[in-house]
Amino acid sequence: MEAPAAFRIVLLGESRNGKSSLANTIFGEAIFFVKNFNDMNSFATKAQTKLVNGKNFTLIDTPGLFDSGRSLEAVKPELLRCIVECAPGPHVFLIVLKVEKYTEQEEDVIANIRRYFSDDALKYAAVVFTHGDQLPEGMEIKQYADQSDGLRELVEKCGGRCHVFDNRYWKNNQEDNYRTNKFQVAELLNTIDKMLMENRGGFYRSKTLNDIEREMQEEIKLLKLSAENMSEDEMRQQVKSVVLKKQLKKTFWKKVSVGAAGVGLGVGLLALLIISGLNSTSNVAEESAVEAAQTVLHQKAEQAIPNTFEAICDYLNALFERTYNPFCPFD
CATH class of the missing domain: 1.10.287 (Helix Hairpins)
Structure with a gap:
């Protein structure tokens, strides 16, 4: 019996923002390798599929493809790998940021993401913050994002979709239910369900993705x-x-x-x-x-x-x- 079709989710963001840890938190187990600070061999795209809450999700964990200072030539192989993994197109983009001051460096990363995928991709995107232990006491993540013009604009362009996790310190038995990964995973899955409904199950498309998918279908016919x-x-x-x-x-x-x-x-x-x-x-x-x-x-x-x-x-x-x-x- 064929497994149900998987919804493709691409994690984008700067290096060391916690994308791999976030993917493990969503899956509920350590499937993705979490890179060390000095790991020089960690610049690689990984994809894993798992059934979560009744749906098959393929999480595509990318390296820092759009980090400031990285040339397109340097990241082209991994960009191609990411495109092949998510063809014919991702259903969801998760833009991963840290709970910290929104600097010009982060602005450059977001600008590069929007430049490569176009603003149309933001209809399929949600902003996910990591390092939630840095979130001020009593404050929710949307309130935090509203404090910065850049963050507020980004969240608005992503349809107000915004979540926060902490992959190290938050425990599920805390009194504050909001500050638990269990609660935030449930909220994120609800957001993904709403996005799929709003987009009628569709996914982000581009000429490059279409060309890759066409080539894959030709190879499948031969196989x-x-x-x-x-x-x-x-x-x-x-x-x-x-x-x-x-x-x-x-x-x-x-x-x-x-x-x-x-x-x-x-x-x-x-x-x-x-x-x-x-x-x-x-x-x-x-x-x-x-x-x-x-x-x-x-x-x-x-x-x-x-x-x-x-x-x-x-x-x-x-x-x-x-x-x-x-x-x-x-x-």
Whole structure:
């Protein structure tokens, strides 16, 4: 019997905001690995599915994809991994922030999220605060958010959806029911139910997500020809790694072609400058000028091509090490 379809929930936010701990709190067990402060190998997207309160949820725990200072080039592999995991689109985004002063750094992270997914994504989003022990006594999280213009605007754009957790100190036997993760999980699940109803069970879409889903469906069709006993979900899990590798390869060769075009353009401009300068001497020297230009072009090309291919090899090796594990392609 096929398992019920899972609702895809993507956790977004800055590094060390507690996304993995929040995912474990929602699932009620330690499924996601909680990164250490100095863990240099933790920049990876993870996805897990579990039945919670009668619904199948796939939580997609992302690293700090939109941290200030991270270039798009540096995070592109994990962005692709996230997109493949949540295709054809996430039903819910959880924007994870800490209960602390809303700084320019956090504003940059939110701006990057909105820039990449567009403001339309906020119709499917809720703001979730962690480190709830920092919430002033007697104050609820919406009151806290109202104290900052930036936070108030963000929560309003997310339909007023706002929750708070504390993954370390809050206990379920406290007298203050509001300040328990059990209460907040129930409230968050209610919010998710309302969002699904408001969006009629729909999910966030984009051209990139549509393209990825189309490619996955093509791979599933091919897999069906040789894998008769696999379920749809099993086939989908298998083709994810195939599609991801193809997407990473496309990204790599696009970068290579841009780099090669840059080398060609530079050599071409150099040729124009040399010929122009030499032609200004005399017509008698025209043939010598062309020969000199060709010699210089040949020398420059000999220098540029090895450097280009050296850069290509370095990039390919780094990409290979970052994305491939023969035992689990998503580690």
